[in-house]
Amino acid sequence: MSEPPTVDIRTHVDAVYRAEAGRILATLIRLLGDFDVAEDAMQDAFNAALRRWPVEGFPVNPRAWLISAGRFKAIDAMRRRARFAASQHDIADTLHDVEPAAAVIDDELPDDRLKLIFTCCHPALASDARAALTLREMCGLTTEEIARAFLTSAPTIAQRIVRAKAKIRDERIPYQVPSGGELPERIGAVLAVIYLLFNEGYSASSGPLLTRVELSAEAIRLGRVMLELLPEPEVTGLLALMLLHESRRAARVSAEGDLVLLEQQDRSAWNHAFIREGIVLVERALATRRFGPYTLQAAIAAVHAEAPTPEATDWRQICALYAALLAMQPSPVVELNQAAAVAMHEGPAAGLALIDALFARGELRDYHLAHAARADLHRRLGRREEARTAYKQAHALAKSEPEQRYLEKRLRELG
């Protein structure tokens, strides 16, 4: 029996796990051609590290050591199983001839995480499976943690992951970064998953808050990895957008747990490091002239972030950015936001006309925020009766308690 690993080595191995597990797994999937085999191989490799590093010393390149050990363990396990299951023969035989194990010990190992995230977010997979698979394979979250974050049961998430992996295997979804004409659309699919994760964590209105907040942190981490490996304008824009939203987290909820509107937030509570980083990224994305909707939304958030007070907001620029965003990606909700900006820039009547035009087209009539915005504009025009009616409509449509409380407060203030 060897000595149990010392605390020091365990801390060391844990640190390597946190820093490198994503990259190691991504490379093992490429080398072994299967998610489950690679996951097992990685666990075995880390177990081997706990046994051998105290004796042999800490390797110069722990990542290469772990990849090599994982690959060796997987092939060994397949050979042993192949004696009992004929179906495994082929796999073990193919692996045998792929490349000598020594070739893996190489400082120039490519970073395979981009292949991994493009596979996890492949359009052939069910959309609700993409987020779960990304969190598990890229971020190393357990099935149980993902289930808690999405307020669902572990077997539900486990089933999604099992099905997604089976689909990758059965349909032979290639493990690669898409090329050429396919790339922009596939980047869009990856960014959509990252932004969904961010919003799950950001708009957490129920459930254990802490786990949900971590989803936003994971999304930002994924955004950084994407930017490092694929510095495309919209990748830059999405990271900027997430940082600029995240910068307001501490100010957007009151001590009572109510949402605080942008204009009423304590701007000194904003995270200015995130704002500075977000603004640099937005400017870089805009300068490429190949930006898209994420960059434009980030630019709008940046204009807000740059204003020391709500009154100092550059509404003219925000209106221009909304017009550009709508030209690129028409959406009634964006039109509503544009109406609010126009009301600030040109006056409440101009904003009201835009909302009424939306309603006349049959859009957003069941959306409580549209009625609330309309109510605010009537109030600012001094039309108390119209404002009251609109607040009541908004109240009837609002679903969350904090929003209902907010509207009730507004109604009382009307007198």
Add this chain to the structure above:
Amino acid sequence: MKYICLGYIDPNKFASATEPEMNAMMDSCCAYDDQLRANGHFKGGEALQPPNTAMTLRYANGKVVVTDGPFAETKEQLGGIMILEARDLNHAVDLISKHPGAKFGPWEIRPAADLSEIVRQSEARRRAR
């Protein structure tokens, strides 16, 4: 995390098996269990004798009533239990789906419940008495 895996067997699937077939099945199961042990996943387990060897205890009308045999007859019978150490539920599913025993009946995988907090509270209550 610990998962309790309940392995069921369908006796009909064994009825027509020849001795070499049975041996091959046992060998593959034992070999896979060895592999689980070697990798630290197998934290304990036992095979069970058939249901007709069992007793069932129930509490009725203020006393314990003992009856022969299992509580209910089903086509699939509990054949064994395994305590599996896995990273998460998907890892447990992956490890058990490779188990050759899965060909002879379903496995049920359930996470072990962590009762340490309940036990701690109970100890505090009993001390206070």
